[in-house]
Structures are given as C-alpha cells and as structure tokens.
Amino acid sequence: MVAVAPSTDDVWEWLDLVPDPEIPVISVVDLGIVRDVDWDGDTLVVAVTPTYSGCPATAIIALEIEAALRARGVEDIRLETRIAPPWTTDWLSQKGRARLEEYGIAPPRAAGGPARCPRCGATDLERVSQFGSTPCKAQWRCRDCLEPFDYFKCI
C-alpha cells in the first residue's frame, strides 16, 4: 500500500472546516490564525498564532486542528506556536467578515468601531465597553433598535 501525502492545499481546505470554538460560524482559517502548513519529511507542520496572548481558546483550537487532521488520516502532526508577526484582525478573511456580521458580530474596521448595527443596519451607535464576552470583542449598542451587540475589536 502506498500512502500519498495530502497536498498542503487539501490541508488548508480541511482546516477551513474547523470552526473557531468561540465563534463557530467562522473557521480557524477565516480567523487568520493558521499561519503556515508544510511538510517536514513525513511530518505535517501547522503553524498557529494566538489571537490574544491569554486567549483560553488557543489550547482548544490546537486540539481541534489535530483532531481534524487525524480524522483525515494524517498521523504525524506537529503544531507550532508562532507569535511574530503578531496576529492582526487584518488577517480575517472576507468570507469570515461577512459571516461574523450575519451572526450578529460587527466585523473589525480600521476606524476603530463598527460601521453599522449587525441587527438592523442603523449607524447611530455607542460603545458600552471596550471589553466583551471574549478578549477579541467589545460591547456596543445600537441607539436605533436599542440592541446591544458584539464588535470584533481591530488590533
């Protein structure tokens, strides 16, 4: 039996099916935390960067990536943590941004605040708190529909 190593393109596609544990509508690839996929001999090396240094999801993400690859038959896996260059919301994919908004989380913007309410689309907004339910989010509120919502902080 000849085992053929999957291409790195295939691996990227598989990883794009691994949901972020805290925002399951986007994948770990959408989030921009998978930095590199490469073969080192027979070992598949996946470089992952944390969003925030204390993000408790980081360990879960590593487990889920490993489980997803094992389910595809990859046995020899090495996960590497890469902190430089530091993660930035610029690495969020366009697909990820659209899904965040559909899910009710305003995507990050360089302007430092949400463009519109992800629920009703109004633009009269106020910041409630710089910190939200996870390290990567802030709490905002729409003055039009009066609903609070999460904003994915731009860093």
Place this chain on the structure above:
Amino acid sequence: MGGVETPTASLLEAKSDLFEFLLRMGDNTLILGHRVSEWCGHAPVLEEDIALANTALDLIGQTQMWLGLAGEVEGQGRSADDLAFLRDVWDFRNLLLVEQPNGDFGQTILRQFLFDAWHVEMLTRLTDSSDARIAAIAGKAVKEASYHVERSGDTVIGLGDGTEESHARMQAALDRLWPYLGEMFQGDAVDEAMAGAGIAPAPEALQTPVMERIEAVLAEATLTIPETRHAQSGGKTGTRHSEHLGHLLTQMQWLQRAYPGATW
C-alpha cells in the same frame, strides 16, 4: 573533557542577567494579573467585571511567554508553571506596585494605569530588542497594553473628575500608590547589562515619556500629584517585598503546595 567547551564566566553572567530580566517582566504581569483576577465576580458593574477579567487574562498570557522564555534561558528544565507556582516570595522580581492590594475599584484602576503607562512604553522599546525572542513577545504584548492604558487612563479621568466621592477616593489612591512609582525608573547592574547588549532600555530612559503620560492624565482627572519624593523599592531586585506578596502567593500557589506536581 576533550572537545567540550566550558562556558566562560562572562557568558554565564550574561545568561543569568537575561534570566533575571525575564523574571522581572514575567513576574510583573503574573502578580498584577493575579491581583486583577481577584476582582472576578466582584466588580461594581458587569462591564467592568468583564474588562478586569480580560485584562487579567492578557497579563497572564503574557506571563506564559516571559516565564516560558526565562525557563528556556535558564536551561534547568523549569517551565513557566514551575516558575510561577514553585518559587517563594524572595525569588519574585515584580515591582512593589503590582503586589499592592486591590483596595477599592478606584485604587485598582489607578494601580493599573500607573503600571500600564510604564508597560506600554517599555514594551514599545522592547519591540526593537536585539534579542528577537524578546522583540516578538513585546510585539504581541504591546497591542494588549495599548488598549489597557486607553481604558485605565479614561477610567482614572472619569473617576477623578467625577463626583466628590469618586474624586476623594482617587486622590487617596494616588497618595497611597505614588511612592511605588519610582522603582520603575531605578536601574541596577542587570538593567545596565541589558541596556549595554541592546536587549532592553535603561529604566531611567523611560522616566520622561512615562511621567509625561501620567501627569497629563492626572491633570485631566483633576488629581493632585503628592509632594513626597520618597520611593519604595526592593521588589524588582527581590531584596524587600511588601508583606502583601506572601499573602497573594498563599492563594495563587495553594494547589501546587497542597498537591505538589498536580497536573490537569
């Protein structure tokens, strides 16, 4: 011993200075992170509770990187967890400021602001460190410190320039914490070695920019800078911690002391 090079005394000294410096960085974030985490579930409003818990989480995440590298540099097989949970008071190298008790919410926020003002400046300079590992950690941490200082500075202004009650409490907090500020800018032989190697800035070099930021925020907060020039020190060298650190460690290290070697 043929072929095995014995490290020279100066190389060993450079290694121990670097280890010491990394402990200082990691112990500051560890002890402050633990202190801030004591607020979890107790903050005056939900938003602040979440903000405090998130700040603590950032600081503890940074600790893992600093103490992880410290253990690597030391080369004795100690992990970040070993360094955090298996050292005693005198082995800690944090500034006295960060081990001070939380007091009321105002005192916690003021302590946070004084630390953040220094931290963001220090980390910014460390992104140019000659040691690439240190520059990488600083590049990650400075993003977090930047929004920490934004929030703590805004909150100091809001409370200082707030009600009569909040102003009085912030002034009392400032009077209490002010003597712990000077230690940030006092250099010693370790700092000299770091500055000489281009690894870290001399602490004295941070004084002007840090104090400018602090004075601007305190002025806007309508708070009066205490006249005392006295500075408490001894935390970063480990020669004299305050009594509070030991009490903090009894909580933070309880599990490892009751069940040595316990793991998940």
